[in-house]
Amino acid sequence: MRAEIAEQPAVLDRILTEGLEEVRRVAERIRHAAPRFVVLAARGTSDHAALYAKYLIEVLLGLPAGLASPSTTTVYGAPGRFADVLYVAVSQSGESPDLVESLRAAREGGALTLAVTNAASSPLAEGAAFHLDVLAGQERSVAATKTYTAQLLTLYLLVDALRGGDRALGADLPGLAARTLELAAHPAVEVAEHLHHAAWIVCTGRGYSYATAREAALKLVETAYLPAHAYSGADLMHGPLAMLDSGTPVVAVVGEGAGGQALDPVVERLRSMEADVLIAGPGGALPTVTGVPEEVAPVIEIMPLQLLAAELAAVRAIDPDQPRGLAKVTLTR
Amino acid sequence: MRAEIAEQPAVLDRILTEGLEEVRRVAERIRHAAPRFVVLAARGTSDHAALYAKYLIEVLLGLPAGLASPSTTTVYGAPGRFADVLYVAVSQSGESPDLVESLRAAREGGALTLAVTNAASSPLAEGAAFHLDVLAGQERSVAATKTYTAQLLTLYLLVDALRGGDRALGADLPGLAARTLELAAHPAVEVAEHLHHAAWIVCTGRGYSYATAREAALKLVETAYLPAHAYSGADLMHGPLAMLDSGTPVVAVVGEGAGGQALDPVVERLRSMEADVLIAGPGGALPTVTGVPEEVAPVIEIMPLQLLAAELAAVRAIDPDQPRGLAKVTLTR
Numbered sequence: 269m270r271a272e273i274a275e276q277p278a279v280l281d282r283i284l285t286e287g288l289e290e291v292r293r294v295a296e297r298i299r300h301a302a303p304r305f306v307v308l309a310a311r312g313t314s315d316h317a318a319l320y321a322k323y324l325i326e327v328l329l330g331l332p333a334g335l336a337s338p339s340t341t342t343v344y345g346a347p348g349r350f351a352d353v354l355y356v357a358v359s360q361s362g363e364s365p366d367l368v369e370s371l372r373a374a375r376e377g378g379a380l381t382l383a384v385t386n387a388a389s390s391p392l393a394e395g396a397a398f399h400l401d402v403l404a405g406q407e408r409s410v411a412a413t414k415t416y417t418a419q420l421l422t423l424y425l426l427v428d429a430l431r432g433g434d435r436a437l438g439a440d441l442p443g444l445a446a447r448t449l450e451l452a453a454h455p456a457v458e459v460a461e462h463l464h465h466a467a468w469i470v471c472t473g474r475g476y477s478y479a480t481a482r483e484a485a486l487k488l489v490e491t492a493y494l495p496a497h498a499y500s501g502a503d504l505m506h507g508p509l510a511m512l513d514s515g516t517p518v519v520a521v522v523g524e525g526a527g528g529q530a531l532d533p534v535v536e537r538l539r540s541m542e543a544d545v546l547i548a549g550p551g552g553a554l555p556t557v558t559g560v561p562e563e564v565a566p567v568i569e570i571m572p573l574q575l576l577a578a579e580l581a582a583v584r585a586i587d588p589d590q591p592r593g594l595a596k597v598t599l600t601r
Numbered sequence: 602m603r604a605e606i607a608e609q610p611a612v613l614d615r616i617l618t619e620g621l622e623e624v625r626r627v628a629e630r631i632r633h634a635a636p637r638f639v640v641l642a643a644r645g646t647s648d649h650a651a652l653y654a655k656y657l658i659e660v661l662l663g664l665p666a667g668l669a670s671p672s673t674t675t676v677y678g679a680p681g682r683f684a685d686v687l688y689v690a691v692s693q694s695g696e697s698p699d700l701v702e703s704l705r706a707a708r709e710g711g712a713l714t715l716a717v718t719n720a721a722s723s724p725l726a727e728g729a730a731f732h733l734d735v736l737a738g739q740e741r742s743v744a745a746t747k748t749y750t751a752q753l754l755t756l757y758l759l760v761d762a763l764r765g766g767d768r769a770l771g772a773d774l775p776g777l778a779a780r781t782l783e784l785a786a787h788p789a790v791e792v793a794e795h796l797h798h799a800a801w802i803v804c805t806g807r808g809y810s811y812a813t814a815r816e817a818a819l820k821l822v823e824t825a826y827l828p829a830h831a832y833s834g835a836d837l838m839h840g841p842l843a844m845l846d847s848g849t850p851v852v853a854v855v856g857e858g859a860g861g862q863a864l865d866p867v868v869e870r871l872r873s874m875e876a877d878v879l880i881a882g883p884g885g886a887l888p889t890v891t892g893v894p895e896e897v898a899p900v901i902e903i904m905p906l907q908l909l910a911a912e913l914a915a916v917r918a919i920d921p922d923q924p925r926g927l928a929k930v931t932l933t934r
Contacts (some may be wrong), residue, residue: 298660304682305638307665312839326673330710332640334667339835343808343863349663352637363846366835377663411840467800468828475676495801497830502672502699506645507823510924530676554822591843 269408269491269581269588273574274449279404279414280567281442283421287403288435291422294382294398295429296529299379303354309336309370310358313412313483317384317419320479320566324427328563330576338366341373350379356435357383357453358423360407362390371395382424386415400426409589410549411491412575416446416483420567437561444568447555459553460579463517469494470512470536470543471519474501475527480573484519484548487577491588495581501534514542522549523567525562548572602824602914602921603740607782607908610738612747613900616754616774621734621768624755627715627731628762634713636687640670642703643691646745646816650717650752651691653899654814657760661896669849674706683712690716691756693740693748695723704728717755719748733759742922743865744824747905749777749816753900770894777901781889785905792879792886793912796850802827803845804852805833805867808860813899813906817852817881820910824921827913834867847875854902855882858895881905 306325308318318335325333336355340346342365355374358369362385372395375381381395386404393399402418421438428435463469469488473481478500485496499508501520512518520535522528528549538545548554554572556565581588639658641651646686651668673679675698688707695718696862708714709802716729719737726732735751761768796802802821802909806814811833812881818831832841834853844852853868855861861882871878881887887905889898914921 271857304685307667311835315836322667323670323673323677326670326681327677327679330680332638332639332667332681332683332686334638334655334665337659337811339808339811339860339863340656340832343859344656344660346660346661348659348665349637350665353665429925475672478670478672486840490843493844493846495828495830495844497828500672502644503648507819507924511821511826511828513826526676527672530672593842 269411269413269578272407272409273571273578276414276417276571277442277446277449279418280405280421280445283418283425284438284442287401288425291400292429294400295426297398298354298380301491304331304352306331306333306354306356307374307517308333308356308358310523311337311364311367313439313486314358314360314415314419316479316483316486317416317423319482320420320476321356321423321427323476324424324563326488328427329596331551333513338370341370342366348374348377350374350377353379355379355381357392357396359392360412360421362387362392368392368395378392384419385443386418393394410591411487411577411588417567417570424564437564441564441567444557445571448568448571451555451557452575455553455555456572456575456579459576460583463580464518464583466494467595468516469496469519471496471498472504472531473521473527474530476562477521477527479571480521480569481519484573487574488580490522490591491577492580492584492586501531504534512541512543515544517544517546519546519548519573521553522547522552523560523562523565523569524550524558524560525565527562546581602744602747602911605740605742605747606904606911609747609782609904610775610779613754613778614749615736616758617771617775620734620755621758624733624758625762627733628759629738630731630793631687631713632763636713637664637685637690637818639664639666639687640669640707641666641689641691642671642700644697644700645748646692647693649750649812649816649819650749650756652815653753653809654689654756654760656809657757657896661760661764669703671703672689674703675699681707681710683707686712687695688712688714690725690729691752692725693719693745694727696719696810701725701728707859717752719751721757726750744820744910744921748901750903757897770897774900777890777893778904781901781904784888784890785908788886788888789905789908789912792909795917796827797916799827799850802829802850802852804829804831805834805856805864806835806860807863809895809899810854810856810902812853812862813854815903816903817906818915821913823924824910825917825919834864837867845874845876848877850877850879852879852881852887852906854897855880855885856895856900856902857891857893860895
């Protein structure tokens with residue numbers, strides 16, 4: 269897991285150099301079809317990449333987007349009316365049967381289909397009209413890290429190409445990633461030691477960073493066996509706040525843009541309740557470099573949290589590469 | 602909270618007798634507009650009603666549906682292209698500023714807008730083209746119970762009317778609710794005592810019942826301060842399974858239909874890991890009556906879990922009507 273976390277700057281660079289041409293080609297085809305609604309289908313870590321893409325699509329393209337509930341197809345056999353819909357399935361392995369079946373049903377219902385995977389010869393990639401390979405190379409750790417940030421960058425480049433952007437925001441990411449991994453290495457160990465005996469933790473973020481909070485929680489759960497809840501900053505205020513004791517650890521993902529600003533009152537409230545607030549972001553306990561544009565910040569801001577998950581597993585004497593009860597490819601229907 | 606839980610059969614009956622005409626009238630207008638995509642916006646408990654509606658819309662109407670991310674409007678000011686979109690905001694109070702603003706933006710972007718609230722003179726109700734009152738009467742407890750099941754039934758009746766159904770499945774709900782509340786009263790106390798010292802709990806369900814698992818977790822969190830995670834049965838297998846110790850309590854919502862059947866392998870896996878599996882549904886530790894059609898089962902199957910939350914609060918000497926840190930109306934932006 270640590271080795272794959274460290275590979276991320278190189279993977280991001282590979283996408284920018286080797287993957288961009290295909291992203292532009294696919295974007296051109298999608299623009300030609302002019303979809304009016306986007307549905308994103310994914311499970312687990314990939315679902316957080318899909319959530320990030322949902323925000324990008326709504327904010328940058330102005331198109332309504334939703335996350336699929338694959339079981340409406342696989343459990344209830346719903347026939348869908350998918351004309352004018354772009355259906356995007358995101359999966360590291362491209363093998364999850366429920367995604368393969370949902371994508372097939374969407375295609376039969378008239379959707380334009382796109383698979384974003386790390387496995388070009390997978391059933392999902394082969395079943396879709398278009399495919400984008402995230403070029404992360406083989407991922408051995410059960411906990412997905414490099415495939416996640418590779419999905420994020422690929423999806424960002426796709427949305428940027430769809431709006432006729434210049435991809436400028438993505439270009440610096442390999443360097444920003446390398447500097448963040450270096451900057452966060454020691455703090456992640458310190459926070460891991462601080463959380464050694466934590467019974468549970470809350471992760472929160474708003475806007476683009478909500479995806480980061482969700483992914484951080486899943487990493488802590490699956491690698492360090494720490495029960496971790498993720499809530500958007502808004503949802504946290506609607507109920508879950510009640511369960512926080514003074515001292516409850518809360519990871520708050522606070523970036524430099526509007527999403528980070530929108531989280532400020534939540535952080536203030538948490539501090540007034542004497543929660544143990546750990547900021548992930550520039551200048552925080554789990555630091556990232558400054559100057560990362562908000563639209564691409566999720567690619568960077570997850571990195572200190574990946575390191576935290578790996579270090580907390582180490583502190584707790586857990587092997588993050590062999591989580592109990594999990595397989596690399598999960599065959600849910 | 603207990604008094605409002607007990608009112609639910611009467612509220613369901615009121616919707617069926619006094620609310621149906623308006624539901625049909627609104628459905629007729631929506632059918633005339635023939636929307637092709639549905640976006641649902643809500644926070645907290647209402648978000649779980651919206652999730653249930655998403656499944657109904659996809660399965661029964663075959664229309665793609667998504668849950669809104671209000672912050673794309675309120676934080677990032679995204680202009681949306683909402684032609685052919687039905688935008689449904691669900692809120693008990695109708696006052697949440699982010700929902701009011703998101704609905705306004707969707708309406709300006711061309712959406713047909715519908716507010717489903719328990720407050721006919723609220724800003725949300727007044728800002729939408731159509732409004733449905735869920736007729737639950739004033740709700741005093743901070744933890745929403747009767748407004749939740751009222752939202753579920755109202756949304757079911759709407760979708761049923763949109764497909765030209767005969768509303769037959771809803772007619773028996775008041776009686777089924779009354780019998781379930783009676784049947785589950787004592788078991789809820791027993792399970793609450795069993796969970797007195799639980800440190801955390803997982804809730805799971807699939808299909809329509811996934812909304813129930815989410816709402817059960819929120820009720821346990823906000824009334825009994827029990828950290829509770831909800832995962833769909835499929836997502837649980839994709840990572841969170843690793844954090845379950847033998848003895849971890851898991852509430853599994855297992856109804857009589859396809860969603861319950863789809864959860865069977867998950868329950869089997871949980872039992873093989875020696876998790877402390879508590880079934881919510883017919884014949885379970887948190888029982889409902891049998892014979893509830895799956896499409897409307899969420900209206901009934903949450904009731905033993907509402908009782909559990911109230912009883913667990915009592916066992917833990919917490920006043921569920923005064924959760925710390927929460928107000929009845931949450932004004933997030």
